[in-house]
Amino acid sequence: MAMSGPKSGGGDDPMPVAEINVTPLVDVMLVLLIIFMVTAPIMMSQLPITLPKASIVPSDVHKDPIIVSIDPQGNYSIDLGEGKVEGVTYDALPTRLAELAKQDPTNLVYVKAGRQTMYGKVVELLAVVGSAGFDKVSVKADLGGGGDAPPSVP
Numbered sequence: 001m002a003m004s005g006p007k008s009g010g011g012d013d014p015m016p017v018a019e020i021n022v023t024p025l026v027d028v029m030l031v032l033l034i035i036f037m038v039t040a041p042i043m044m045s046q047l048p049i050t051l052p053k054a055s056i057v058p059s060d061v062h063k064d065p066i067i068v069s070i071d072p073q074g075n076y077s078i079d080l081g082e083g084k085v086e087g088v089t090y091d092a093l094p095t096r097l098a099e100l101a102k103q104d105p106t107n108l109v110y111v112k113a114g115r116q117t118m119y120g121k122v123v124e125l126l127a128v129v130g131s132a133g134f135d136k137v138s139v140k141a142d143l144g145g146g147g148d149a150p151p152s153v154p
Contacts, residue, residue, distance in 0.1 A: 063081075063104070063107055063108075064080070064081025064082060065081070065107065065108040065109065065110050066078060066079065066080060066081070066100060066107055066108070066109045066110070067079035067109075067110045067112050067140065068093075068097070068109060068110070068111050068112065068125060068129055069111075069112040069113070070111075070112070070113050070117055070121055070122065070125055071113075071114065071117065072114060072116035072117050072118075074090075074121065075087065076088050076089065076090060076093055076125070078093075078096060078097075078100075080100075093125075093128055094128050094131070094132060097128065097129060097132035097133075097134070098132045098133060100132070101132045101133035101134050102133070105133050105134060105135055106135055106136065107134065107136070108136045108138065109129050109134045109136065109137050109138070110137075110138050110139070110140040111125050111126050111129055111137065111138070111139050111140065112139075112140040112141070113125070113139075113141070114141075115141075122139075126139070
């Protein structure tokens with residue numbers, strides 16, 4: 001028993017033993033070991049993420065993004081910023097975007113479409129812009145003007 005030991009004086013009360021009971025410590029350590037053994041493989045099966053490279057030198061030059069637009073009639077245009085807008089056909093679009101990507105592949109490209117534009121056309125346009133060689137492509141909604149206004153709620 002844990003309470004047995006030499007008797008103090010003439011009484012019947014035994015002296016407490018000054019030893020550490022390691023059974024609870026072993027139980028806790030085994031539980032922690034099992035938890036780590038179960039969670040370690042789960043931590044290794046995450047999706048690989050490519051983090052962007054950080055630049056030490058800040059860029060003072062602000063570049064206007066390129067905006068590639070499609071209207072509901074299927075007309076394409078490229079807005080290069082500073083009021084430079086080019087109307088292009090769908091066949092000439094990949095070639096023109098590839099030329100722009102060769103100049104600066106890190107430039108931001110917005111794909112802009114209104115509410116009336118068919119979803120499939122927007123997806124095709126996103127694929128063309130992505131295959132042209134741009135690193136950053138985003139979607140921009142055109143909510144203003146004409147039939148693109150949201151419906152009124154009574």
